Amino acid sequence: MSHTYSLLVSLFIPVCCFAVVLGQTTSPVTNCTVKSNTSCDECLKIVSCLWCISSQKCIDYPVKNILPPHSVCPLSDARWGMCWVNFQALIISISVIAVVIIIAILVCCFRCCKCENIG
Template identity: 50%
Template sequence: MEGKWLPHPGAQLLLLLLSLYMVWASQTTSSPPVSQPCSFYSGKSCEECLRNVSCLWCITNYTCLEYPVHSILPPSSVCAMSSARWGACWINFEALIIAMGVVAGAIVLTITICCCYCCYCKKRMSQVIFLRMDAEEENLIRERERRQQQAAERKNERTVKHNEIRKKYGLLQDTDHPYSKYENE
């Protein structure tokens, strides 16, 4: 594929978006619509050529050409990338592709870093919550055991107290040998 430059699909998308913006920006300016063909402006100025949105200015030979819409970027046979201007005379396609690639890469990298950081924070938060739940569960188990122990102590105290009262009134039977309750009959 000698002489044919195929840009990255992401760069094509960025240039398409830029071209749509340029079309929008050129339509919002107050310049009257131009009905002349692009070749009419060859040899004149870049500003005159680019008033028509469908025109492409080539700085190397001062020609105004019809923008090749079948390809997003003008091929090098039409005009070199560093010399092609479209939409505004100060926009260099080559520098624009590099700048937009860097900006797109920075945006993708930033989004990736943010997603990774959010996933890390979420994972860490779930671990903290899990550890906190384990600690709370252990505290609940200890509290339950403490309450059961206190309940057993209170039950023993009540039993001792009741036995003292029964003994005082003679209701407590001697439990020294198991047949004592049958002797009274």
């Protein structure tokens, strides 16, 4: 039984690795500027691209910065990942959610400390 199991495992691993290698595809174009003056959907098919609505340009996401600088594209006009996601609204939403979560955690901690002091 042990010999059969080790034989199956020794055959299974190379077959899986071969299937993964065959399943990988090369990306057709990684230069985002080629997609300029097309559409937001076409630009964002490449994950590393940023679409700027005001200039109708597709540019490489400035990875050195967390957020794209205003000189590249204003936050309200920048799209990355999905065309309907506005960076400015996303930042405000995430900030509000983070503050609510932090306040909830602090309230829970203070209530637990108060209950321990009473008991």
